Each structure stands twice: as C-alpha cells, then as structure tokens.
Amino acid sequence: MGTGQARRGNTRRRIQDAALELFSAHGYEKTSLREIAERLDVTKAALYYHFKTKEDIVIGLFEDAAQPIDELLAWGREQPRTTETRTELVRRYAEALRNAESLFRFVHENQATVRDLSIGEIFKRRVRELFDLLKDPDAELVDQMRCLTAVHALHAGQFTVQHVEGDPEEKREAILRVATELVTAANPPHRRPARPDSAQTESP
Structure with missing residues (x-):
C-alpha cells in the first residue's frame, strides 16, 4: 500500500472511531456529520471525501x-x-x-x-x-x-x-x-x- 493509500485508510479509520464514540455518547440520530468533523478538527469537505452520510x-x-x-x-x-x-x-x-x-x-x-x-x-x-x-x-x-x-x-x-x-x-x-x-x-x-x-x- 502506498503512502497516500495508507494516509487515506488512516483518516477513514479515525472518522469511524470518532463517529462510534459520538454515536455511543449521544445516539446515532442526534449526531451530525458536522459534529464528527469537529471532533476530528477537519472540514466537512474532508469528511465527505470518505463518507457522504x-x-x-x-x-x-x-x-x-x-x-x-x-x-x-x-x-x-x-x-x-x-x-x-x-x-x-x-x-x-x-x-x-x-x-x-x-x-x-x-x-x-x-x-x-x-x-x-x-x-x-x-x-x-x-x-x-x-x-x-x-x-x-x-x-x-x-x-x-x-x-x-x-x-x-x-x-x-x-x-x-x-x-x-x-x-x-x-x-x-x-x-x-x-x-x-x-x-x-x-x-x-x-x-x-x-x-x-x-x-x-x-x-x-
């Protein structure tokens, strides 16, 4: 796996881990993509690159x-x-x-x-x-x-x-x-x- 692929994979994993933490703390319905992006200190555009919903x-x-x-x-x-x-x-x-x-x-x-x-x-x-x-x-x-x-x-x-x-x-x-x-x-x-x-x- 190239460096770029590894980085994308790592970012994807970080998004999933942060989302799970927020889903568990606040519930799936009450958690927004914006909150997930804020937890990771990334833009929504960066989040959308990996996950649209x-x-x-x-x-x-x-x-x-x-x-x-x-x-x-x-x-x-x-x-x-x-x-x-x-x-x-x-x-x-x-x-x-x-x-x-x-x-x-x-x-x-x-x-x-x-x-x-x-x-x-x-x-x-x-x-x-x-x-x-x-x-x-x-x-x-x-x-x-x-x-x-x-x-x-x-x-x-x-x-x-x-x-x-x-x-x-x-x-x-x-x-x-x-x-x-x-x-x-x-x-x-x-x-x-x-x-x-x-x-x-x-x-x-």
Missing part, C-alpha cells in the same frame, strides 16, 4: 467487522458437522465480537436505528447462518434453542455482564464457556433418534 460510516464499520465473520462462516461450511467444529465456531465468533466490541455496543444501544438501516438485515442473515452451522439439520427443538441461546449469550455478554462484578477477561471466558456448553449439549449422539433401518420390530 452517517449510514455510509456505519456500513463501512460493518463491512470491516463482517470480514472475519464471513471468513469464519466460509470455513464452517467446509467442515464436518462435529462437536469440534461447533466449539471452534463459537470460539472464533466470540473473538470476532470482541475485536468489534465498540461497533456491537453501538448496535446494542441503537437497535431501533440499526433495524432501519440496510446493514440490519445483513447482520441478521449472518447470525442465522451461524445458527444453522451450529445445529444439526434434524435437531430437536430443544437443541435448536440451545444453539440459538448460545449465539445470543455471546451477543448479550458484550454488554449485560458489565454490571456483573468480576475481572473482564474472566467474564468473557465464563460467557464463552456457557456458550460452548450449550452447543456441546445440543443433540448429543446418545440422544439422536435411531435410524429407521436399525429399529427393532416389535413381536406380535
């Missing part, structure tokens, strides 16, 4: 955060449906969420706004695909709920555990452990229904 900023943030998740989903599609695959999906997804913690805090605090933006549906599609990869195709309803709860635990754990006493790293590990236990418990081999050709015929 606030939604463009959020879309850019999601595209950056979505790349490791998309790579994870692509990896998961190529793997066998085993407990090891599921637990690795959970671990890597938790890591991706942690790396984009500021963005997902914004999503949590601005849920109504995100639903109205184009990225809302895109994010939900990724969550649904992760859920499909975590559960067996013929999973019982209770096991589907375990997998779904595991995903929501990872999401909620980014925010709700802030009010729980304890070391932040230990809390993250506890959340990951809970999610992993839920996925591991879902449809274990000893509870899978017997194949039709293996069923014993009852005596008359």
